[in-house]
Amino acid sequence: MKRFINLFKQDTRVIIRSGLHYAVIFVSVMFIILINFVIPESLEVKSNEFFYDGTQGKILEPFLLAGGVETDSIFSNYDDFIGALEENGDSIGIQLEGSAENARFTIFSQNTESIKNINLEEAVLESILENIRGTVGPPNYRVENLREEAPPIPFNKNLIPVFLTYEVVALGFLLIAVMIFQEKAEGSIHAYRVSSSGTAIYILSKVAIFTLIAVLYGVITTVSTAGFNIDYAVLLLLMILASIFMTLLGLLVSIFFKNISEFLFVTFGVLLIMQLPAISYINPTFAPGFIKWIPMYPVLFGLREALFSTGKQNYLFPYLITLIAGIVIIFAACYFAVRKRLMRSGL
Amino acid sequence: MFKRILNFFLRDISGFFRDNIFILMILMPILIVIIIRFFIPTVETSSISFAVDDSVGQEFASMLEDYGNIVEYDSPERVKERVGGTDDIIGITRDGDQYVIILEGNEKEEIKEIAAIVIDDILREEPAAEIIHRQVGSSKSLFREYSAIMAVLMIIFIQGMLMAFYIIEEKESKVIYAIAVSPLRLWEYIFARWLLVAITGTVVSIIASLILMGTSVSYMLLLVGAVFSSSLAMVVGLLIGGLAGNQISGIAIMKVLNLVIFLVPLGAIFVHDPYQYFFYPFPNYWVFRILKNIFIGTGSTGDFWLSCGITLVSSIIILVILLPFLKRRIQIR
Numbered sequence: 001m002k003r004f005i006n007l008f009k010q011d012t013r014v015i016i017r018s019g020l021h022y023a024v025i026f027v028s029v030m031f032i033i034l035i036n037f038v039i040p041e042s043l044e045v046k047s048n049e050f051f052y053d054g055t056q057g058k059i060l061e062p063f064l065l066a067g068g069v070e071t072d073s074i075f076s077n078y079d080d081f082i083g084a085l086e087e088n089g090d091s092i093g094i095q096l097e098g099s100a101e102n103a104r105f106t107i108f109s110q111n112t113e114s115i116k117n118i119n120l121e122e123a124v125l126e127s128i129l130e131n132i133r134g135t136v137g138p139p140n141y142r143v144e145n146l147r148e149e150a151p152p153i154p155f156n157k158n159l160i161p162v163f164l165t166y167e168v169v170a171l172g173f174l175l176i177a178v179m180i181f182q183e184k185a186e187g188s189i190h191a192y193r194v195s196s197s198g199t200a201i202y203i204l205s206k207v208a209i210f211t212l213i214a215v216l217y218g219v220i221t222t223v224s225t226a227g228f229n230i231d232y233a234v235l236l237l238l239m240i241l242a243s244i245f246m247t248l249l250g251l252l253v254s255i256f257f258k259n260i261s262e263f264l265f266v267t268f269g270v271l272l273i274m275q276l277p278a279i280s281y282i283n284p285t286f287a288p289g290f291i292k293w294i295p296m297y298p299v300l301f302g303l304r305e306a307l308f309s310t311g312k313q314n315y316l317f318p319y320l321i322t323l324i325a326g327i328v329i330i331f332a333a334c335y336f337a338v339r340k341r342l343m344r345s346g347l
Numbered sequence: 348m349f350k351r352i353l354n355f356f357l358r359d360i361s362g363f364f365r366d367n368i369f370i371l372m373i374l375m376p377i378l379i380v381i382i383i384r385f386f387i388p389t390v391e392t393s394s395i396s397f398a399v400d401d402s403v404g405q406e407f408a409s410m411l412e413d414y415g416n417i418v419e420y421d422s423p424e425r426v427k428e429r430v431g432g433t434d435d436i437i438g439i440t441r442d443g444d445q446y447v448i449i450l451e452g453n454e455k456e457e458i459k460e461i462a463a464i465v466i467d468d469i470l471r472e473e474p475a476a477e478i479i480h481r482q483v484g485s486s487k488s489l490f491r492e493y494s495a496i497m498a499v500l501m502i503i504f505i506q507g508m509l510m511a512f513y514i515i516e517e518k519e520s521k522v523i524y525a526i527a528v529s530p531l532r533l534w535e536y537i538f539a540r541w542l543l544v545a546i547t548g549t550v551v552s553i554i555a556s557l558i559l560m561g562t563s564v565s566y567m568l569l570l571v572g573a574v575f576s577s578s579l580a581m582v583v584g585l586l587i588g589g590l591a592g593n594q595i596s597g598i599a600i601m602k603v604l605n606l607v608i609f610l611v612p613l614g615a616i617f618v619h620d621p622y623q624y625f626f627y628p629f630p631n632y633w634v635f636r637i638l639k640n641i642f643i644g645t646g647s648t649g650d651f652w653l654s655c656g657i658t659l660v661s662s663i664i665i666l667v668i669l670l671p672f673l674k675r676r677i678q679i680r
Binding site: 014015018019020022023024026027030082085086093103104105106107108109110114115116117118119120122123124125126127129130133139140141142143144145146147148149150152174175178179181182185259260261264265266268269272273276279280283284285286287288292297298301310311312315 | 374375376378379382383386389390391393394395396413414415416427430431433434435436442444445446447448449450451452453454455458459461462463464465466467468470471474475476477478479480481482483501505508509512513516519520592593594595596597598599600602603606
């Protein structure tokens, strides 16, 4: 234990000397300002739908306006409508001609769309027409919610789990690697080899310092942006485990490279893969199987549940099992790799 | 003078070959864009998912498949269990004559509406309207274009960061003192390093673009755009390399700068065109705009050249401001 504490103190001194804490404080303050004062609670996403109402009596326009469509997205002149489509490469256009009883829609697409999405668009348009006609029958379905409807998460607060996952938790991935390269360059790893402390203490000390930084970093940021009314026990548990996992992963990968320049390219690749679950986070209907296997997936969604509880039960256990299993495997791999490549070889 | 620049440039190149960095420099971005390329069709063809059980019947289930992906279960309990999972999936079962839409409770309003609209559409006997589809423009998938923009942006700035860590290594290993006593002047040192960032950044960007976009973009514009963009990447590299005393501080500064380098373009993708002026003070916004002109082509040729000009001028201004500081930190005359 004494050896561990001594090495931990030594690693802490290296971190403080490098000024890393200033960068962490700066990024944290920036994020707190962004969330609390800059990024709005609801984001007005670019409208990419334009409508041309070419019907007798303009039957579509009042329906769209009542539904909240902006007036500058509805055109009464066909050329202006086509002009708007051409100016906005990511837009789609909807044209309605004829009358309510004999209507013809034209969908102007500019992007590649799947046949399923085209069918969905058609279903929506037919539903709009039935509403205009007033021929909507009684619903032949009922809606059953598994839990009480959760209030929507404000856009700015919804970014907190993303920051915690990809900035706070992932911090150790890069930093442990840099620390290893620096120790190699300075030769302190040679001194450690001849000391009586073992491989496990070497790994644990570094994991402990980066996990501690991540926890402090995460808690300060969370308190300042989300307040106190959240499940801190779950939040801490997930942050600690995820941080240990990412730090060990950084260590394991870095061992196989000579210097930071080589490692930097690999880092961007690994972090890119780790960031794929963010797409599912933004669009939860998109969740292909392979994304769920990426360790950041349970972390991201687990942190969201801890921050903005929807009353989901029994979600934590599978997430924890996944992370703990990952840590055990990666620690074993790290142990053998560090022993072979750092503690024994002449690297 | 040119000989000194060339010699220093060649020294860097031979160092790269010695450290296998060239292999990684070419291979890793290619690997990254291959992963992106593999991923693009999954996103482009992504659709809503439904969890159903036997009660809805085979005919209904196969019709539902026209609107989204179907996952079939043997009981309503299993459907509920699946709906309760992390992602958004709509559960549909049947209770007597009535369909039951099962939702978790935290879905967006559109998801609830879509479920009802799809059931109505399946049960509708006659189509309510004639619907025609017209493809306009060049049938682009913007996900692919924006992925290419972000990939090339990342590739260009990685070259700058790589240069930063070379400078830090030179400082740590005291090689910088050997350079300082050589006839090489600071501006020659900077020019040689910019040459390296520009050449590697441009070559790797072109390879990445070929993988992601094929021949659908102007490679002449990309070549010019990457060279101009590399001026800012070089300034970023000099800033990190100059400020950092060791590799950990280098990473710390890189973390802070990355926040601005990558968040600004990401923000610009999602913010309305009339509010883009908010990003104008950020030099990296103009790099994003150069690439947007190349990959999406929404602007005019004038806009492309204007963005190139602003990127170069802002890089030179930052460099001039940094110069006295760099002289002190890098210690080259």
